[in-house]
């Protein structure tokens with residue numbers, strides 16, 4: 001019995017990480033139409049940012065802030081320097097995908113050049129596990145859960161309650177209409193890439209905290225679950241990303257604890273395949289007309 | 294020096310086959326298959342377990358071990374990977390949007406690496422498979438064997454080239470290019486987009502499997518370390534550089550990127566401080582090439598070849 | 610192009626080839642098409658007009674299988690094709706064009722016609738790899754026909770131009786060229802004259818007359834009445850997803866609801 005609740009508890013921790021990562025990916029996608037395959041590297045940048053801060057003697061909170069800021073800057077640069085021309089030109093979708101994959105190669109290997117390709121780790125406080133309700137969490141996991149929930153809450157607040165959020169939603173809905181009704185599209189898109197870069201990087205810091213050690217593929221390895229969650233929810237939908245994250249996070253942890261750890265991926269893929277077969281547009285997507293886009 | 298040249302040429306020949314298969318999927322059908330290297334790997338594995346004798350645990354572990362001749366291995370790789378491509382394509386193409394396809398294939402490939410690494414009895418797990426057979430080892434020796442192997446790859450490459458070229462020029466190829474450019478318009482003209490894409494995907498995967506088999510036989514060892522997303526991008530960049538949808542372009546691109554550019558970073562002096570300098574900078578270079586070509590020369594060095602009026606001039 | 614020159618039928622001979630009955634489609638509670646019924650005979654041209662957002666394009670998309678209908682039926686030549694996939698609908702002889710011309714950017718004008726002139730069944734691996742002689746004959750025949758159509762459309766000089774670099778009007782002509790190669794039974798045209806210069810409109814009109822004289826039934830969607838020329842046999846008027854009037858041009862012009870529908874639109878703007 002306790003294994004099940006423990007596993008669900010762990011599942012919630014990975015779910016919140018996946019949710020942060022997948023909603024950042026989905027938001028960037030929905031405002032600019034760019035599926036960012038370098039998304040994982042934003043997480044990695046966050047983790048290495050925190051690492052640098054720690055090596056300079058700062059504490060983990062400051063490290064997270066520095067990681068978040070670096071991720072934001074890189075997210076913004078990615079869009080502003082490279083991707084924007086492709087978006088404006090209305091380049092074929094496969095081009096933008098390939099370009100983001102190219103960016104991923106550059107970032108990963110540059111990080112490798114700077115920090116070396118061997119694994120590193122963040123120093124976290126001693127792990128004390130404690131029961132909270134039915135769940136068993138370490139203090140790091142608790143920090144991740146609470147921090148992640150706060151971030152997600154903040155994201156929802158921004159989306160639902162601020163002008164920036166309204167602009168994001170208007171652009172996701174219909175960029176031309178948004179432009180026509182006075183939304184500053186370009187600025188909003190750039191700000192979204194900045195915000196989502198920071199969000200992804202913070203998820204990266206949390207991910208690095210929860211791993212014993214990590215390397216330059218920290219984030220790109222996390223793309224599997226991020227994408228799975230995003231697809232399950234219906235790409236481009238923040239609500240979908242959160243629901244997909246819950247499903248993927250909990251199911252993989254539970255199956256991983258009962259079967260072998262290798263089954264985590266098998267499960268993630270199986271869920272993905274089932275969703276694709278039953279609802280190719282994701283769980284949250286109502287059928288949209290494809291003809292007259 | 295001459296040995297290096299022969300083995301580099303063999304590698305380029307095999308990579309050319311891989312590029313031709315990817316060009317069929319990406320260039321003609323517009324399918325950005327980010328799991329391409331996964332299909333190459335499956336070709337390598339299938340070839341290995343078909344040609345190797347029974348596994349001998351705990352030293353080696355893999356399924357089957359049929360101990361069949363080289364050619365049987367080659368054909369099995371092409372057929373089995375084609376079937377696998379068909380099955381995966383049937384699922385991944387359920388949503389016909391190009392970005393969905395890229396994301397789904399990447400996810401499947403990423404999952405597959407982990408699964409194959411974890412389940413050692415399948416294909417040797419992280420350790421991989423060794424002593425993969427090479428054909429006609431008894432007939433040729435030493436350097437003449439290397440020359441023979443190169444010649445064999447070139448011949449197989451030529452056959453693949455002829456086939457993909459016939460496909461490209463056929464009504465099938467033309468329909469694929471239409472689907473690639475605007476699938477709704479293609480559907481409005483009666484084309485079954487899903488079916489055409491699955492066909493192209495299956496055919497491309499089959500070529501990937503064949504190339505993978507040759508690769509395994511050439512290197513004689515294969516493990517999950519050899520196939521990551523970067524490897525797919527490496528083949529993709531050959532297609533971008535040479536010219537998508539043009540098989541001559543894919544050949545030229547492979548020669549330029551793998552044969553020439555790929556060697557540039559080896560000129561950088563190695564220091565003990567950073568042993569990965571060569572590999573890292575090679576991939577950075579590839580990333581830059583993708584961006585630069587798609588930004589400034591998206592049709593590649595030899596652009597797509599259209600059917601011209603002069604090609605079909607009818608003398609009535 | 611002069612194969613079977615049928616006499617102008619003016620829509621009063623024979624049974625309809627194409628019948629749409631009670632078509633309905635909602636988008637999130639809002640009806641876009643709300644019980645539309647139409648029928649067309651061979652060689653007949655029916656104009657469908659309506660203000661912005663009245664559901665014309667949606668109706669075309671439902672009929673051609675790009676959007677699923679909530680209710681209603683589409684019957685072509687006695688066969689029920691309701692909610693078939695778009696490519697199946699096209700193969701059964703009903704072909705649409707899009708409001709914004711849709712061509713294959715990297716393909717030349719000639720290639721557009723070559724594709725449209727070849728039967729889908731020939732797009733097999735067998736034809737590509739094995740039936741080489743058959744393929745050569747097929748290519749020759751198709752190329753000959755394509756050349757004729759290109760000349761007919763005055764696109765001969767642009768045969769080797771990639772469609773992506775054609776003007777809007779030329780793209781529209783090319784779409785019409787595809788239709789001529791395909792020879793369908795029913796054609797749905799979504800605002801074919803919009804944004805096309807007057808000379809080219811005449812050319813498009815010529816193609817429409819030609820197709821109709823070959824017995825093709827045509828649904829011609831237009832934004833307003835003025836754009837419809839005398840070649841239209843009947844006119845149907847759509848407003849807010851419903852048909853509010855149907856008849857010949859002059860009669861429809863007099864109907865008060867039609868006037869309101871357009872005035873209403875003008876006020877909105």
Ligand SMILES: Nc1ncnc2c1ncn2[C@@H]1O[C@H](COP(=O)(O)OP(=O)(O)OP(=O)(O)O)[C@@H](O)[C@H]1O
Nearest residue numbers: 288289636641659660661662663664665666667668
């Ligand atoms: N995919 C969709 N999702 C939601 N609403 C849609 C969708 N497609 C169309 N609509 C709505 O359905 C209604 C009819 O649209 P439609 O495009 O068919 O009009 P139309 O008559 O072709 O207009 P126009 O003259 O501007 O081309 C509009 O209110 C439109 O907003």
Ligand SMILES: [Mg+2]
Nearest residue numbers: 665666667708
């Ligand atoms: Mg319309």
